[in-house]
Amino acid sequence: MDAQIKKGLLDVCVLAAVYREESYGYKIVSDIGPQIGISESTLYPILRRLEQSACLTTREVAHNGRLRKYYAITDAGRERVSDFLNGWHEIQAVFDYIRGETEK
Amino acid sequence: MNKEQFLAALSDALWRMPEPERITTLKYFAEVIGDRVDAGQSEEEAVAALGTPEEIAARLESENGFAEETSSASFSDSASKEPRQIHRVFSGIRTRVQIRVCNQPIEVVRGNSDVLQLDFVQLPGERYEIQEKDGGLCLVQSRTAKMRNPFRLCKQFVRVSLPIGYDGSADFQTSNASIRVTDGSFDRLRLGSSNGALHVLRLTAQTLEMGMSNGSLRLIQVGARRIEGETTNGSVEATETSSAGLLSLSTTNGRISLNCVAGQNIRLQSSNGSIRGEIEGVEEEYSVSACTSNGRSNLSQRKGGAKSLTALTSNANIDVSFSGRKAPGDENNGEDGADAFCEEDPWFTVDEQTGEVYGDEPEEDDDFDDESDDGDFNGDWREIGRSMEEWGREFSCSMREFGKDLKHSLKDLERQLKDMFG
Numbered sequence: 460m461d462a463q464i465k466k467g468l469l470d471v472c473v474l475a476a477v478y479r480e481e482s483y484g485y486k487i488v489s490d491i492g493p494q495i496g497i498s499e500s501t502l503y504p505i506l507r508r509l510e511q512s513a514c515l516t517t518r519e520v521a522h523n524g525r526l527r528k529y530y531a532i533t534d535a536g537r538e539r540v541s542d543f544l545n546g547w548h549e550i551q552a553v554f555d556y557i558r559g560e561t562e563k
Numbered sequence: 564m565n566k567e568q569f570l571a572a573l574s575d576a577l578w579r580m581p582e583p584e585r586i587t588t589l590k591y592f593a594e595v596i597g598d599r600v601d602a603g604q605s606e607e608e609a610v611a612a613l614g615t616p617e618e619i620a621a622r623l624e625s626e627n628g629f630a631e632e633t634s635s636a637s638f639s640d641s642a643s644k645e646p647r648q649i650h651r652v653f654s655g656i657r658t659r660v661q662i663r664v665c666n667q668p669i670e671v672v673r674g675n676s677d678v679l680q681l682d683f684v685q686l687p688g689e690r691y692e693i694q695e696k697d698g699g700l701c702l703v704q705s706r707t708a709k710m711r712n713p714f715r716l717c718k719q720f721v722r723v724s725l726p727i728g729y730d731g732s733a734d735f736q737t738s739n740a741s742i743r744v745t746d747g748s749f750d751r752l753r754l755g756s757s758n759g760a761l762h763v764l765r766l767t768a769q770t771l772e773m774g775m776s777n778g779s780l781r782l783i784q785v786g787a788r789r790i791e792g793e794t795t796n797g798s799v800e801a802t803e804t805s806s807a808g809l810l811s812l813s814t815t816n817g818r819i820s821l822n823c824v825a826g827q828n829i830r831l832q833s834s835n836g837s838i839r840g841e842i843e844g845v846e847e848e849y850s851v852s853a854c855t856s857n858g859r860s861n862l863s864q865r866k867g868g869a870k871s872l873t874a875l876t877s878n879a880n881i882d883v884s885f886s887g888r889k890a891p892g893d894e895n896n897g898e899d900g901a902d903a904f905c906e907e908d909p910w911f912t913v914d915e916q917t918g919e920v921y922g923d924e925p926e927e928d929d930d931f932d933d934e935s936d937d938g939d940f941n942g943d944w945r946e947i948g949r950s951m952e953e954w955g956r957e958f959s960c961s962m963r964e965f966g967k968d969l970k971h972s973l974k975d976l977e978r979q980l981k982d983m984f985g
Contacts, residue, residue, distance in 0.1 A: 526594065
Protein backbone atom coordinates (compact mmCIF):
# COMPACT_ATOMS: atom_id res chain seq x y z
CA MET A 460 0.00 0.00 0.00
CA ASP A 461 1.14 3.54 -0.73
CA ALA A 462 2.87 4.95 2.38
CA GLN A 463 0.91 8.23 2.32
CA ILE A 464 -2.46 6.47 2.05
CA LYS A 465 -1.45 4.02 4.74
CA LYS A 466 -0.52 6.87 7.03
CA GLY A 467 -3.98 8.40 6.58
CA LEU A 468 -5.72 5.07 7.22
CA LEU A 469 -3.72 4.08 10.29
CA ASP A 470 -5.31 6.60 12.67
CA VAL A 471 -8.80 5.37 11.83
CA CYS A 472 -7.66 1.74 11.99
CA VAL A 473 -6.37 2.24 15.52
CA LEU A 474 -9.61 3.96 16.54
CA ALA A 475 -11.56 1.00 15.10
CA ALA A 476 -9.44 -1.41 17.17
CA VAL A 477 -10.60 0.26 20.38
CA TYR A 478 -14.11 1.08 19.13
CA ARG A 479 -15.96 -1.68 20.97
CA GLU A 480 -13.73 -2.03 24.00
CA GLU A 481 -10.55 -0.56 25.39
CA SER A 482 -7.32 -2.19 24.34
CA TYR A 483 -3.52 -1.96 24.85
CA GLY A 484 -0.45 -1.59 22.62
CA TYR A 485 0.46 -5.20 21.97
CA LYS A 486 -3.18 -6.24 21.40
CA ILE A 487 -3.87 -3.38 18.99
CA VAL A 488 -0.85 -4.41 16.90
CA SER A 489 -2.01 -8.06 16.90
CA ASP A 490 -5.59 -7.08 15.99
CA ILE A 491 -4.91 -4.74 13.09
CA GLY A 492 -1.75 -6.52 11.90
CA PRO A 493 -3.53 -8.76 9.38
CA GLN A 494 -5.26 -5.73 7.78
CA ILE A 495 -2.41 -3.25 7.78
CA GLY A 496 1.18 -4.13 8.70
CA ILE A 497 2.33 -2.20 11.76
CA SER A 498 4.74 -2.61 14.67
CA GLU A 499 4.53 -1.26 18.21
CA SER A 500 7.16 1.29 17.25
CA THR A 501 4.97 2.65 14.45
CA LEU A 502 1.87 2.48 16.63
CA TYR A 503 3.32 4.59 19.41
CA PRO A 504 3.40 7.96 17.62
CA ILE A 505 -0.18 7.33 16.43
CA LEU A 506 -1.45 6.62 19.94
CA ARG A 507 0.36 9.68 21.12
CA ARG A 508 -1.22 11.83 18.41
CA LEU A 509 -4.72 10.46 19.02
CA GLU A 510 -4.36 10.99 22.75
CA GLN A 511 -3.19 14.56 22.23
CA SER A 512 -6.16 15.29 19.96
CA ALA A 513 -8.51 13.82 22.61
CA CYS A 514 -9.68 10.94 20.41
CA LEU A 515 -8.43 8.49 23.06
CA THR A 516 -8.29 8.42 26.83
CA THR A 517 -5.97 6.21 28.80
CA ARG A 518 -5.82 4.46 32.12
CA GLU A 519 -3.18 2.28 33.68
CA VAL A 520 -4.06 -1.15 35.01
CA ALA A 521 -1.81 -3.49 36.97
CA HIS A 522 -1.23 -6.72 35.07
CA ASN A 523 1.16 -9.54 36.03
CA GLY A 524 2.95 -7.29 38.48
CA ARG A 525 3.52 -4.53 35.93
CA LEU A 526 1.52 -1.66 34.53
CA ARG A 527 -0.40 -1.86 31.30
CA LYS A 528 -1.85 1.20 29.62
CA TYR A 529 -5.36 0.82 28.20
CA TYR A 530 -6.67 3.10 25.49
CA ALA A 531 -10.41 3.86 25.20
CA ILE A 532 -12.19 5.77 22.45
CA THR A 533 -13.86 9.12 23.22
CA ASP A 534 -16.81 10.85 21.55
CA ALA A 535 -14.32 12.88 19.52
CA GLY A 536 -12.74 9.59 18.41
CA ARG A 537 -16.11 8.12 17.38
CA GLU A 538 -16.84 11.28 15.43
CA ARG A 539 -13.50 10.90 13.66
CA VAL A 540 -14.42 7.35 12.60
CA SER A 541 -17.89 8.34 11.36
CA ASP A 542 -16.37 11.31 9.47
CA PHE A 543 -14.06 8.85 7.76
CA LEU A 544 -16.90 6.44 6.92
CA ASN A 545 -19.16 9.23 5.69
CA GLY A 546 -16.34 10.67 3.62
CA TRP A 547 -15.75 7.30 2.03
CA HIS A 548 -18.03 7.95 -0.97
CA GLU A 549 -15.81 10.92 -1.84
CA ILE A 550 -12.73 8.68 -1.79
CA GLN A 551 -14.69 6.09 -3.78
CA ALA A 552 -15.53 8.79 -6.38
CA VAL A 553 -11.85 9.70 -6.74
CA PHE A 554 -10.95 6.02 -6.98
CA ASP A 555 -13.57 5.47 -9.69
CA TYR A 556 -12.35 8.51 -11.58
CA ILE A 557 -8.73 7.27 -11.51
CA ARG A 558 -9.76 3.80 -12.62
CA GLY A 559 -12.09 5.14 -15.31
CA GLU A 560 -9.45 7.46 -16.77
CA THR A 561 -6.69 4.85 -16.82
CA GLU A 562 -8.75 1.96 -18.17
CA LYS A 563 -9.95 3.80 -21.28
CA MET B 564 20.24 -6.44 23.26
CA ASN B 565 18.06 -7.29 26.24
CA LYS B 566 15.17 -5.22 27.57
CA GLU B 567 17.25 -3.21 30.02
CA GLN B 568 19.93 -2.36 27.45
CA PHE B 569 17.29 -1.42 24.88
CA LEU B 570 15.49 0.93 27.27
CA ALA B 571 18.77 2.57 28.31
CA ALA B 572 19.71 3.09 24.66
CA LEU B 573 16.22 4.41 23.87
CA SER B 574 16.36 6.83 26.78
CA ASP B 575 19.66 8.10 25.45
CA ALA B 576 18.32 8.40 21.89
CA LEU B 577 15.35 10.44 23.15
CA TRP B 578 17.63 13.05 24.69
CA ARG B 579 15.73 15.94 23.15
CA MET B 580 12.34 14.83 24.43
CA PRO B 581 11.02 16.60 27.51
CA GLU B 582 11.53 14.46 30.62
CA PRO B 583 7.86 13.52 31.41
CA GLU B 584 7.23 12.52 27.79
CA ARG B 585 10.36 10.43 27.70
CA ILE B 586 9.29 8.52 30.79
CA THR B 587 5.86 7.82 29.24
CA THR B 588 7.56 6.59 26.06
CA LEU B 589 9.92 4.30 27.97
CA LYS B 590 6.96 2.87 29.94
CA TYR B 591 5.14 2.09 26.70
CA PHE B 592 8.12 0.22 25.27
CA ALA B 593 8.72 -1.62 28.55
CA GLU B 594 5.05 -2.70 28.40
CA VAL B 595 5.10 -3.99 24.82
CA ILE B 596 8.34 -5.88 25.42
CA GLY B 597 6.66 -7.42 28.51
CA ASP B 598 3.61 -8.39 26.42
CA ARG B 599 5.76 -9.94 23.72
CA VAL B 600 7.67 -11.92 26.34
CA ASP B 601 4.32 -13.08 27.84
CA ALA B 602 3.36 -14.23 24.35
CA GLY B 603 6.41 -16.50 24.28
CA GLN B 604 9.20 -14.44 22.76
CA SER B 605 12.61 -13.93 24.34
CA GLU B 606 13.58 -10.41 25.41
CA GLU B 607 16.10 -10.29 22.57
CA GLU B 608 13.50 -11.28 19.95
CA ALA B 609 11.00 -8.79 21.32
CA VAL B 610 13.57 -6.00 21.24
CA ALA B 611 14.71 -6.91 17.73
CA ALA B 612 11.12 -6.66 16.44
CA LEU B 613 10.87 -3.06 17.56
CA GLY B 614 13.71 -1.64 15.48
CA THR B 615 16.69 0.31 16.78
CA PRO B 616 16.31 3.04 19.43
CA GLU B 617 17.70 5.55 16.93
CA GLU B 618 15.01 4.68 14.37
CA ILE B 619 12.29 4.99 16.98
CA ALA B 620 13.60 8.36 18.14
CA ALA B 621 13.94 9.64 14.58
CA ARG B 622 10.38 8.55 13.71
CA LEU B 623 8.89 10.15 16.81
CA GLU B 624 10.73 13.31 16.05
CA SER B 625 9.68 13.51 12.41
CA GLU B 626 6.04 12.53 13.02
CA ASN B 627 5.29 14.46 16.16
CA GLY B 628 8.04 16.98 16.13
CA PHE B 629 9.05 17.43 19.72
CA ALA B 630 12.19 19.22 18.63
CA GLU B 631 11.86 22.96 18.29
CA GLU B 632 12.99 24.73 15.12
CA THR B 633 16.05 25.62 17.14
CA SER B 634 17.35 23.33 19.78
CA SER B 635 20.52 23.04 21.69
CA ALA B 636 21.99 20.75 24.25
CA SER B 637 25.12 20.94 26.24
CA PHE B 638 27.16 18.21 27.77
CA SER B 639 28.98 19.55 30.75
CA ASP B 640 31.15 17.90 33.32
CA SER B 641 29.60 14.66 34.33
CA ALA B 642 30.36 13.60 37.85
CA SER B 643 31.95 10.50 36.42
CA LYS B 644 35.70 10.26 36.24
CA GLU B 645 35.40 8.04 33.18
CA PRO B 646 35.26 9.16 29.55
CA ARG B 647 31.70 9.26 28.30
CA GLN B 648 30.88 7.98 24.87
CA ILE B 649 28.18 10.06 23.18
CA HIS B 650 26.20 8.97 20.15
CA ARG B 651 23.60 11.25 18.56
CA VAL B 652 21.34 10.75 15.57
CA PHE B 653 19.75 13.62 13.69
CA SER B 654 16.96 13.26 11.17
CA GLY B 655 15.71 15.91 8.78
CA ILE B 656 17.42 17.74 5.99
CA ARG B 657 20.71 19.43 6.83
CA THR B 658 22.42 22.06 4.74
CA ARG B 659 25.32 22.94 7.04
CA VAL B 660 27.45 20.96 9.44
CA GLN B 661 30.02 22.59 11.63
CA ILE B 662 32.43 21.00 14.12
CA ARG B 663 34.81 22.96 16.34
CA VAL B 664 36.86 20.87 18.74
CA CYS B 665 40.34 20.83 20.22
CA ASN B 666 43.14 18.29 20.36
CA GLN B 667 41.24 15.47 18.72
CA PRO B 668 40.98 14.07 15.23
CA ILE B 669 37.83 14.37 13.15
CA GLU B 670 36.75 11.66 10.81
CA VAL B 671 33.98 12.28 8.30
CA VAL B 672 32.39 9.56 6.23
CA ARG B 673 29.30 9.19 4.10
CA GLY B 674 26.86 6.97 5.90
CA ASN B 675 24.37 4.56 4.40
CA SER B 676 21.20 5.95 5.98
CA ASP B 677 19.25 9.19 5.77
CA VAL B 678 20.20 10.33 9.25
CA LEU B 679 23.28 12.19 10.38
CA GLN B 680 25.23 10.45 13.13
CA LEU B 681 27.64 12.07 15.49
CA ASP B 682 29.96 10.19 17.83
CA PHE B 683 32.39 11.70 20.24
CA VAL B 684 33.99 11.02 23.59
CA GLN B 685 33.58 13.45 26.42
CA LEU B 686 36.33 13.44 29.01
CA PRO B 687 35.68 14.58 32.57
CA GLY B 688 35.88 18.35 32.78
CA GLU B 689 35.04 18.93 29.15
CA ARG B 690 32.01 20.69 27.80
CA TYR B 691 30.34 20.31 24.41
CA GLU B 692 27.40 22.11 22.89
CA ILE B 693 25.22 20.97 20.06
CA GLN B 694 23.09 23.55 18.31
CA GLU B 695 20.53 23.08 15.60
CA LYS B 696 19.13 25.95 13.64
CA ASP B 697 17.55 26.31 10.19
CA GLY B 698 19.02 23.12 8.78
CA GLY B 699 22.39 23.69 10.40
CA LEU B 700 24.04 21.44 12.94
CA CYS B 701 26.90 22.66 15.06
CA LEU B 702 29.07 20.84 17.60
CA VAL B 703 31.35 23.06 19.65
CA GLN B 704 33.75 22.02 22.35
CA SER B 705 33.48 24.95 24.72
CA ARG B 706 35.79 23.71 27.42
CA THR B 707 38.75 21.38 27.30
CA ALA B 708 39.84 19.23 30.19
CA LYS B 709 42.32 20.94 32.49
CA MET B 710 44.61 17.99 32.92
CA ARG B 711 45.98 17.04 29.57
CA ASN B 712 47.08 13.50 29.25
CA PRO B 713 50.01 13.50 26.84
CA PHE B 714 48.61 10.44 25.10
CA ARG B 715 45.18 11.96 24.68
CA LEU B 716 45.77 12.67 21.02
CA CYS B 717 45.14 9.03 20.36
CA LYS B 718 42.23 8.57 22.71
CA GLN B 719 39.60 10.99 21.55
CA PHE B 720 37.96 11.51 18.21
CA VAL B 721 34.88 12.96 16.63
CA ARG B 722 33.22 10.86 14.02
CA VAL B 723 30.60 12.25 11.67
CA SER B 724 28.55 10.04 9.42
CA LEU B 725 26.72 12.22 6.90
CA PRO B 726 23.31 11.24 5.56
CA ILE B 727 23.16 9.57 2.19
CA GLY B 728 22.92 12.23 -0.52
CA TYR B 729 24.24 15.02 1.70
CA ASP B 730 25.35 17.91 -0.49
CA GLY B 731 25.46 20.89 1.84
CA SER B 732 28.38 22.79 3.28
CA ALA B 733 30.67 21.63 6.02
CA ASP B 734 33.26 23.23 8.23
CA PHE B 735 35.54 21.09 10.39
CA GLN B 736 38.11 22.65 12.67
CA THR B 737 40.32 21.05 15.29
CA SER B 738 43.84 21.45 16.66
CA ASN B 739 46.82 19.18 17.25
CA ALA B 740 45.17 16.43 15.27
CA SER B 741 44.24 15.20 11.83
CA ILE B 742 41.05 15.48 9.85
CA ARG B 743 40.03 12.92 7.32
CA VAL B 744 37.06 13.26 4.98
CA THR B 745 36.18 10.35 2.73
CA ASP B 746 33.44 9.88 0.16
CA GLY B 747 31.07 12.73 -0.10
CA SER B 748 29.75 15.63 -2.01
CA PHE B 749 29.84 19.13 -0.60
CA ASP B 750 28.90 22.62 -1.51
CA ARG B 751 31.67 24.33 0.43
CA LEU B 752 34.06 22.22 2.49
CA ARG B 753 36.48 23.88 4.92
CA LEU B 754 39.06 22.00 6.95
CA GLY B 755 41.46 23.47 9.45
CA SER B 756 43.90 22.10 12.01
CA SER B 757 47.45 22.23 13.28
CA ASN B 758 50.11 19.63 14.00
CA GLY B 759 48.37 16.85 12.16
CA ALA B 760 47.36 16.00 8.63
CA LEU B 761 44.41 16.85 6.42
CA HIS B 762 43.29 14.03 4.17
CA VAL B 763 40.49 14.21 1.65
CA LEU B 764 39.67 11.16 -0.37
CA ARG B 765 37.10 10.43 -3.08
CA LEU B 766 34.97 13.52 -2.87
CA THR B 767 33.53 16.37 -4.87
CA ALA B 768 32.90 19.92 -3.77
CA GLN B 769 32.12 23.30 -5.21
CA THR B 770 34.84 24.81 -3.06
CA LEU B 771 37.46 23.01 -0.99
CA GLU B 772 39.55 25.01 1.47
CA MET B 773 42.24 23.35 3.57
CA GLY B 774 44.29 25.27 6.10
CA MET B 775 46.96 23.66 8.24
CA SER B 776 50.06 24.59 10.16
CA ASN B 777 52.80 22.05 10.84
CA GLY B 778 51.22 19.27 8.94
CA SER B 779 50.69 17.69 5.58
CA LEU B 780 47.85 17.96 3.08
CA ARG B 781 46.80 15.05 0.97
CA LEU B 782 44.13 15.10 -1.73
CA ILE B 783 43.20 11.92 -3.53
CA GLN B 784 40.50 11.65 -6.17
CA VAL B 785 39.04 15.05 -5.50
CA GLY B 786 37.01 17.02 -7.99
CA ALA B 787 36.03 20.62 -7.32
CA ARG B 788 35.39 23.98 -8.91
CA ARG B 789 37.90 25.64 -6.65
CA ILE B 790 40.61 24.13 -4.43
CA GLU B 791 42.81 26.04 -2.03
CA GLY B 792 45.24 24.20 0.22
CA GLU B 793 47.73 25.91 2.47
CA THR B 794 50.15 24.59 5.08
CA THR B 795 53.46 25.40 6.72
CA ASN B 796 56.10 22.84 7.58
CA GLY B 797 54.39 20.02 5.79
CA SER B 798 54.22 18.31 2.46
CA VAL B 799 51.39 18.59 -0.03
CA GLU B 800 50.34 15.68 -2.15
CA ALA B 801 47.62 15.73 -4.80
CA THR B 802 46.64 12.64 -6.72
CA GLU B 803 43.96 12.27 -9.38
CA THR B 804 42.65 15.65 -8.40
CA SER B 805 41.06 18.22 -10.66
CA SER B 806 39.62 21.67 -10.37
CA ALA B 807 37.44 23.39 -12.94
CA GLY B 808 38.90 26.69 -11.77
CA LEU B 809 41.63 27.53 -9.30
CA LEU B 810 43.84 24.79 -7.89
CA SER B 811 46.16 26.44 -5.41
CA LEU B 812 48.52 24.46 -3.19
CA SER B 813 51.08 26.13 -1.00
CA THR B 814 53.48 25.25 1.79
CA THR B 815 56.61 26.81 3.23
CA ASN B 816 58.89 24.03 4.35
CA GLY B 817 57.64 21.04 2.46
CA ARG B 818 57.59 19.49 -0.94
CA ILE B 819 54.64 19.50 -3.31
CA SER B 820 54.07 16.33 -5.26
CA LEU B 821 51.49 15.89 -7.98
CA ASN B 822 50.16 12.86 -9.72
CA CYS B 823 47.48 13.18 -12.40
CA VAL B 824 46.42 16.67 -11.46
CA ALA B 825 44.32 18.95 -13.63
CA GLY B 826 43.11 22.50 -13.26
CA GLN B 827 42.23 25.60 -15.20
CA ASN B 828 44.48 27.75 -13.04
CA ILE B 829 47.14 25.81 -11.18
CA ARG B 830 49.24 27.64 -8.58
CA LEU B 831 51.94 25.77 -6.68
CA GLN B 832 54.07 27.52 -4.14
CA SER B 833 56.73 26.44 -1.68
CA SER B 834 59.79 28.08 -0.15
CA ASN B 835 62.18 25.39 0.88
CA GLY B 836 60.61 22.39 -0.79
CA SER B 837 60.66 20.97 -4.26
CA ILE B 838 57.71 20.89 -6.65
CA ARG B 839 57.49 17.72 -8.69
CA GLY B 840 55.10 15.50 -10.48
CA GLU B 841 52.85 15.25 -13.47
CA ILE B 842 50.05 17.47 -14.67
CA GLU B 843 47.34 16.29 -17.02
CA GLY B 844 47.37 17.64 -20.55
CA VAL B 845 49.98 18.95 -22.95
CA GLU B 846 52.34 21.83 -22.32
CA GLU B 847 50.83 23.92 -25.17
CA GLU B 848 47.57 24.24 -23.26
CA TYR B 849 49.25 26.19 -20.47
CA SER B 850 50.70 29.60 -19.91
CA VAL B 851 53.62 28.67 -17.69
CA SER B 852 55.31 30.77 -15.10
CA ALA B 853 57.93 28.96 -13.03
CA CYS B 854 60.56 30.37 -10.75
CA THR B 855 63.06 29.04 -8.25
CA SER B 856 65.76 31.28 -6.77
CA ASN B 857 68.39 28.77 -5.76
CA GLY B 858 67.30 25.61 -7.50
CA ARG B 859 66.81 24.16 -10.96
CA SER B 860 63.55 24.24 -12.91
CA ASN B 861 62.65 22.06 -15.87
CA LEU B 862 59.77 24.36 -16.84
CA SER B 863 60.31 27.21 -19.28
CA GLN B 864 58.17 30.32 -19.30
CA ARG B 865 55.56 30.41 -22.00
CA LYS B 866 52.48 32.46 -22.81
CA GLY B 867 49.35 31.95 -24.81
CA GLY B 868 47.84 28.84 -23.26
CA ALA B 869 44.18 28.79 -22.28
CA LYS B 870 45.12 27.43 -18.84
CA SER B 871 47.75 28.71 -16.50
CA LEU B 872 50.40 27.00 -14.41
CA THR B 873 52.43 28.86 -11.82
CA ALA B 874 55.16 27.10 -9.84
CA LEU B 875 57.23 29.05 -7.34
CA THR B 876 59.83 27.96 -4.82
CA SER B 877 63.07 29.43 -3.47
CA ASN B 878 65.55 26.88 -2.31
CA ALA B 879 64.62 23.73 -4.19
CA ASN B 880 64.03 22.28 -7.63
CA ILE B 881 60.98 22.30 -9.84
CA ASP B 882 60.44 19.17 -11.87
CA VAL B 883 56.98 19.13 -13.40
CA SER B 884 56.03 17.20 -16.50
CA PHE B 885 52.87 16.95 -18.59
CA SER B 886 51.10 13.69 -19.17
CA GLY B 887 50.59 14.39 -22.86
CA ARG B 888 47.03 13.12 -22.53
CA LYS B 889 44.33 15.65 -23.10
CA ALA B 890 42.80 16.58 -19.78
CA PRO B 891 39.32 15.07 -19.66
CA GLY B 892 37.33 18.27 -19.96
CA ASP B 893 37.51 21.36 -17.82
CA GLU B 894 34.11 20.82 -16.38
CA ASN B 895 35.26 17.52 -14.97
CA ASN B 896 34.61 17.63 -11.27
CA GLY B 897 33.38 14.17 -10.59
CA GLU B 898 35.12 11.20 -9.13
CA ASP B 899 34.32 9.11 -12.19
CA GLY B 900 36.46 11.42 -14.24
CA ALA B 901 39.16 11.36 -11.62
CA ASP B 902 39.12 7.58 -11.61
CA ALA B 903 39.73 7.50 -15.34
CA PHE B 904 42.86 9.62 -15.08
CA CYS B 905 45.43 6.97 -14.39
CA GLU B 906 46.14 3.83 -12.54
CA GLU B 907 49.64 4.51 -11.34
CA ASP B 908 50.49 3.78 -7.75
CA PRO B 909 49.85 7.08 -6.04
CA TRP B 910 51.66 6.28 -2.85
CA PHE B 911 55.31 6.71 -3.74
CA THR B 912 57.52 9.39 -5.15
CA VAL B 913 61.15 8.61 -5.81
CA ASP B 914 63.88 11.16 -5.37
CA GLU B 915 66.11 10.85 -8.45
CA GLN B 916 69.21 12.04 -6.69
CA THR B 917 69.18 9.87 -3.61
CA GLY B 918 66.97 7.12 -4.90
CA GLU B 919 65.05 7.43 -1.68
CA VAL B 920 61.42 6.54 -1.73
CA TYR B 921 59.07 9.00 -0.10
CA GLY B 922 55.58 8.09 0.71
CA ASP B 923 53.61 6.05 3.11
CA GLU B 924 54.31 2.74 4.63
CA PRO B 925 52.25 -0.07 3.17
CA GLU B 926 50.24 -0.37 6.42
CA GLU B 927 48.65 2.96 5.79
CA ASP B 928 47.37 1.67 2.47
CA ASP B 929 45.68 -1.00 4.48
CA ASP B 930 44.19 1.65 6.70
CA PHE B 931 42.33 3.10 3.78
CA ASP B 932 41.13 -0.32 2.72
CA ASP B 933 39.86 -1.05 6.21
CA GLU B 934 38.07 2.24 6.13
CA SER B 935 35.92 1.33 3.17
CA ASP B 936 34.74 -1.82 4.93
CA ASP B 937 33.90 0.08 8.05
CA GLY B 938 30.34 -0.31 9.26
CA ASP B 939 28.64 2.45 11.18
CA PHE B 940 29.80 3.09 14.68
CA ASN B 941 27.61 0.90 16.84
CA GLY B 942 28.56 1.97 20.30
CA ASP B 943 31.12 -0.74 20.77
CA TRP B 944 34.06 0.17 22.96
CA ARG B 945 36.23 -2.17 20.95
CA GLU B 946 35.47 0.03 17.96
CA ILE B 947 36.74 3.03 19.91
CA GLY B 948 39.85 1.07 20.78
CA ARG B 949 40.37 0.26 17.14
CA SER B 950 39.90 3.89 16.13
CA MET B 951 42.30 4.98 18.83
CA GLU B 952 44.87 2.60 17.54
CA GLU B 953 44.29 3.73 13.98
CA TRP B 954 44.56 7.41 14.78
CA GLY B 955 47.67 6.73 16.82
CA ARG B 956 49.18 5.01 13.84
CA GLU B 957 48.18 7.84 11.59
CA PHE B 958 49.63 10.42 13.93
CA SER B 959 52.94 8.61 14.08
CA CYS B 960 52.85 8.31 10.27
CA SER B 961 52.32 12.03 9.83
CA MET B 962 55.09 12.84 12.32
CA ARG B 963 57.40 10.47 10.46
CA GLU B 964 56.44 12.14 7.21
CA PHE B 965 57.09 15.55 8.71
CA GLY B 966 60.54 14.38 9.84
CA LYS B 967 61.30 13.06 6.38
CA ASP B 968 60.17 16.33 4.84
CA LEU B 969 62.43 18.27 7.11
CA LYS B 970 65.38 16.01 6.34
CA HIS B 971 64.68 16.37 2.64
CA SER B 972 64.49 20.15 2.85
CA LEU B 973 67.77 20.29 4.77
CA LYS B 974 69.47 18.05 2.22
CA ASP B 975 68.20 20.29 -0.58
CA LEU B 976 69.48 23.34 1.21
CA GLU B 977 72.85 21.73 1.84
CA ARG B 978 73.12 20.87 -1.85
CA GLN B 979 72.22 24.41 -2.86
CA LEU B 980 74.84 25.84 -0.51
CA LYS B 981 77.49 23.46 -1.84
CA ASP B 982 76.58 24.47 -5.41
CA MET B 983 76.85 28.12 -4.53
CA PHE B 984 80.06 28.07 -2.53
CA GLY B 985 81.79 25.07 -4.04
